[in-house]
Amino acid sequence: MSKIKLFDPFVDESETRAIKRVLDSHFWASGAGSGNVKRFEMKFAKYIGSKNCVAVNSGTAALNLALSMIDIKGKEVILPSLSFVSTANAVIENGGIPKFVDIEEKTLCIDYTKICDAISKKTKIILPVHFAGYVSNLEKIASLCKKFNIDLIEDAAHAAGSSYNNKKIGSHGKFVCFSFHPVKNLAMPTGGLIAINQKSSSNISRILKAKRWCGITNRRNSKYDIKDLGWNYYMNEFSAAIGLEQLKKLDWTNKQRQKNGKRYFNEISIKEKMPFDKGCSYHFYWIRVKNRQKFRKKMFEKGIETGTHYEPIHKFSFYKSKIKLPITEKVSKEIVTLPTHPNLSDYDIDKIIKTVNGLS
Ligand SMILES: Cc1ncc(COP(=O)(O)O)c(C=O)c1O
Incomplete structure (x- = not known):
């Protein structure tokens, strides 16, 4: 009896060929790489209709970096508790306070009717999770954000290719965080991405790109500067090459x-x-x-x-x-x-x- 697996990425020869090309190029990291990471960012941004995308090495890294762009120290972030722990860890990582709100029984997404009661003077961000690819009530959540001057960041780890009001997920929230973990709809060995939807998105993308590689900025030849802390969160060329093939499918x-x-x-x-x-x-x-x-x-x-x-x-x-x-x-x-x-x-x-x- 063959076993039916819970998760199983869909792959064919196109991924095999893409991997071989990166292997043969001998450029495996993204910095000096053969351009797959950049191509993936551009193609994914076009696919979701977002202004700018920054690829990283996991959904966890995407959440950590997106939240680091808003000062949440001592402030509250509203989120559901029925999620992978990274959603809440990212809040703690950035000095914030997770404020858990119950979910809707019908969709298992955060219950926007309960968000209102949870909003306080300290609330900085609402962070819905599109559970199993089912999109949270973005319209209602966005109107609450507008009313109370709160930022919307989406955990779209489950939702690559989902849409809301006929628009792909990734084009709504200020930052939208994706995971490309091998079990996800768009699978890579490991990967994630932050979609940016706000004014000065190219400037924000530049800051995020420095943060994803140890804070390194202003690289010219072998000279560079560090203006802020950063992490080793960059996506490698193998993941991006697989991602480009997965995106086509x-x-x-x-x-x-x-x-x-x-x-x-x-x-x-x-x-x-x-x-x-x-x-x-x-x-x-x-x-x-x-x-x-x-x-x-x-x-x-x-x-x-x-x-x-x-x-x-x-x-x-x-x-x-x-x-x-x-x-x-x-x-x-x-x-x-x-x-x-x-x-x-x-x-x-x-x-x-x-x-x-x-x-x-
Ligand atoms: C809802 C949710 N958020 C965040 C993550 C973190 O993504 P990654 O495993 O790529 O770090 C996951 C992954 O399982 C997830 O399911």
């Missing part, structure tokens, strides 16, 4: 994910499940079950890998938050994630649906 691979998501939505008999939305890129598909451990064990025995996304961040020892988030806490105990990747056959999807329905 992204609309098609997302269409396959969406087709699978639509079948789950229509055919899974469980009531608590991810809704269908045309703008969603279905990074994975979620359902909720009561006896999760038993359910996942049975699925595994049938050769179907499932996941749990996520442990709520506010419950981790490091965060020690006493805040009560009833929906997040309930969902995090029940959520099971199903595969949507384009390597799944119709037979695989039939089998997953049949198995889920048989267990519920």
Whole structure:
């Protein structure tokens, strides 16, 4: 019995050829490289309709750097707790205070109706996560940001290729952070990117580019200056070369994910499940079950890998938050994630649906 994997990047000979070209060039880092990183930034910016993009080596790095562009020391950042821990770590990394807000039961994205109660004089940023590729209510969140003079930064780690009001994700928030971790819709060995949508975006992009490489700026021949702290966050040429090939396929691979998501939505008999939305890129598909451990064990025995996304961040020892988030806490105990990747056959999807329905 072959196992159905939860995540599996879609690759063909084009990635193999791209990797060989970088290998043979002997320029593997981006600084002196063969231009793949720059090309990826330009092509991705065009794809999402953003003013400028800065590629980095992970979604975590993208979040850390984007938040470093706004002074949040001692200030609050509003975010959901049902996310990968990097979303909140980036706030702490930059001296800010994470203010967790509950999620909507229907979409598992941050509940904008609860954001209002969480806004205080200290609030600097709202940081929604587009959970599983389903876009948070950006219109409502953006109007709150405008009203209270707060910045919108999006965690779009799950949402490469998702759209909102027919516009690709990446063109809305002041900064939009993507992850290209191998499990993501656009997969690289490791990678991330910050999309910039604001005035002076080329100046901001210059600052971010210095920050992504140890603060190095004003490089002329072998001379350079350091005006600010920076990190070793640059994207390498192999990742960018793979990313360029993955980007060409992204609309098609997302269409396959969406087709699978639509079948789950229509055919899974469980009531608590991810809704269908045309703008969603279905990074994975979620359902909720009561006896999760038993359910996942049975699925595994049938050769179907499932996941749990996520442990709520506010419950981790490091965060020690006493805040009560009833929906997040309930969902995090029940959520099971199903595969949507384009390597799944119709037979695989039939089998997953049949198995889920048989267990519920
Ligand atoms: C919602 C979310 N934010 C941030 C990240 C961090 O991305 P990376 O793993 O590329 O650092 C991830 C990755 O898993 C994620 O799922």
